[in-house]
Amino acid sequence: MTLSRAELRSWLKLVRGVVGLLDALDRRLRIEAGISHDDYLILSRLHREPHRTLRMSDLAREIGHSPSRLSHAVSRLEAEGWVERSRGGRDRRVVEARLTIEGVARVGEASTAHFDQIKELVFGTLGAERARETADALDQIRRAAGG
Numbered sequence: 001m002t003l004s005r006a007e008l009r010s011w012l013k014l015v016r017g018v019v020g021l022l023d024a025l026d027r028r029l030r031i032e033a034g035i036s037h038d039d040y041l042i043l044s045r046l047h048r049e050p051h052r053t054l055r056m057s058d059l060a061r062e063i064g065h066s067p068s069r070l071s072h073a074v075s076r077l078e079a080e081g082w083v084e085r086s087r088g089g090r091d092r093r094v095v096e097a098r099l100t101i102e103g104v105a106r107v108g109e110a111s112t113a114h115f116d117q118i119k120e121l122v123f124g125t126l127g128a129e130r131a132r133e134t135a136d137a138l139d140q141i142r143r144a145a146g147g
Helices: 005-033 037-047 056-063 067-080 101-144
Strands: 053-055 083-087 095-099
Touching (some): 037 056, 037 067, 037 101, 067 083, 067 101
Antiparallel strands (some): 053 095, 083 095
């Protein structure tokens, strides 16, 4: 099975668009907050938890990292003092990641610039309705891919 010229063009535009957006977000976060987009995803996901704590396996699945990749990233974040790892309460085999007070501050510092750039690049470019439609389409693709 092959792709038509139009399908190939659409596919390449989709890939370049997603990669370009992620690169732009990463660049700005590194300049303005001193963290990568991947690190921001980890910190912000922990920040949304009531106790700012999540099992490492759940965190890896939710942000789309392999357990090994997440472990390396959390090691970097621990070295910065933004995340702590600990054994789970009842099940000592479970490892949890918890956002520290310093990590909460880092997320807060990074979020304003990050959200401003998302508003500009996504909603400012597409408008609210097209952004919603695009998000819905990408979510369909993610589900079809088993993600």
